[in-house]
Amino acid sequence: MNKKQCINEIIAEYTAKANAQKTTIALKLAALRKNDESFAGLENDVSALRIEYARQKANGAADPVLTARLQTAEKIFAEYMETHDIAIQPKCHCKKCEDTGWANGKLCSCVRQRLQEKITEASGISSILKDFNDSGTDFFPENLRENREKIYRLMRDYCKKFPNAQYRNVFITGSVGSGKSHLISCMANEVLKKSETVQFLTSFAFGNQMLKANFAPIDERESLISPLLETDLLILDDLGAEPVLNNITIEYLYLVLNERLIIGKNTVLTTNLSPADFLARYGSRVFSRAMDKKSTYIAYMDGPDLRLNASGATAK
Ligand SMILES: [Zn+2]
Secondary structure, three states: OOHHHHHHHHHHHHHHHHHHHHHHHHHHHHHHHHHOHHHHHHHHHHHHHHHHHHHHHHOOOOOHHHHHHHHHHHHHHHHHHHHOOOOOOOOOOOOOOOOOOEEOOEEOHHHHHHHHHHHHHHOOOHHHOOOHHHOOOOOOOHHHHHHHHHHHHHHHHHHHHOOOOOOOEEEEEOOOOOOHHHHHHHHHHHHHHOOOOEEEEEHHHHHHHHHHHHHOOHHHHHHHHHHHHHOOEEEEEEEOOOOOOOOOHHHHHHHHHHHHHHHOOEEEEEEOOOHHHHHHHHHHHHHHHHOOOOOEEEEEOOOHHHHHOOOOOOOO
16 A cells, blocks of 8 residues: 555545535525525625624724624524534534644644554454564463564564664564464554554465456556555565466566565565475575565574474474
8 A cells, every 4th residue: 555645545535524514514504595584684694794894994993883783693693503503614523633634734643543544454464463562472482482582572673663674574484383473463563553554465365466467457457566566564474375376476476576675665474484495486586585685584483493494394
């Protein structure tokens, strides 16, 4: 998801709501003018008195009798409007920005709040978000505790500094049940808290989306691929579990990873595969983008010794 687009959408929603309110008010007023002579009279009185008051003010001072008449007429008019439940001005939901989306030349906090909700909804991971703060390290197995604690510490730091952490990409490798999903749901949550956009896709969903893109007309193709390039953080989960589709999986994985490296966007990959098995499955082009030495942190969830285990046969 594109943040600018999202902000524009929110402000457009505000404008549409305000316009809808204005239309409702205008329709109610038109109906009253037509059906209620006393209202039409009141409105005309107030209007005429206001004009006269403004004219006298412009020439020096308004006559006190006129001022009192205007005040009385305005009071009666306001009471009438209240009894008929008509607001003259649309009601604002946010006093700070009066629903314009901007306050003191900055994006209003109400927009930033809505932005965070919207990008969380669109992330694809909103239902399983976890929090680093609630994630004690007690559930780590004894023999891996030190290793996992280090990874969690580094990944928390990565998210705090996002998108300016030391590493651009993270490659998380570990066997089934090693806690990769828990870790990435903490990471996604932390990045979303900063109102950075996150897109989460399982490798299976990624493959399907790219298959669709490959055969779609050009403009539709764009709408399937560009969200994966534009999002601030892309998480591709469980690489290796998906079927490798001929001329699709590897080609599009390379395209997305390479493009994101070029434009300097962060990507997190998780897999059950060891780096060696990852290389064997996806080839050296994808491997070099997924594990670019300068920009990638490799998190070994099963413990640091297993990096020597090129077979990828890791213990649960
Ligand atoms: Zn506001």
